[in-house]
Amino acid sequence: MFFNANDGTHGNELFKLVDVNGAPSGADSTVNMLSAEPIRFKTPTLGFSDSTDTPANLWINAVVTTLPSSAMGNLLLADAPI
Numbered sequence: 001m002f003f004n005a006n007d008g009t010h011g012n013e014l015f016k017l018v019d020v021n022g023a024p025s026g027a028d029s030t031v032n033m034l035s036a037e038p039i040r041f042k043t044p045t046l047g048f049s050d051s052t053d054t055p056a057n058l059w060i061n062a063v064v065t066t067l068p069s070s071a072m073g074n075l076l077l078a079d080a081p082i
Helices: none
Strands: 002-006 010-014
Touching: none
Parallel strands: none
Antiparallel strands: 002 010
């Protein structure tokens, strides 16, 4: 994006606005697994990418909104049940 500015003394100046911190993107994903097989979630599993920044921002966290019933399995953090 370009814009002009004039401070009344130095005349018109042309500026280019550069996106310095673009928003990351995410995608829904489905994980299929065998019963009783553990899975460790990693950044690619969660569909996170940040192609608009160099260097790319790092993934910080995920929000779990629904936990499985104990009959379906357990959600662990550092090998401890949540």
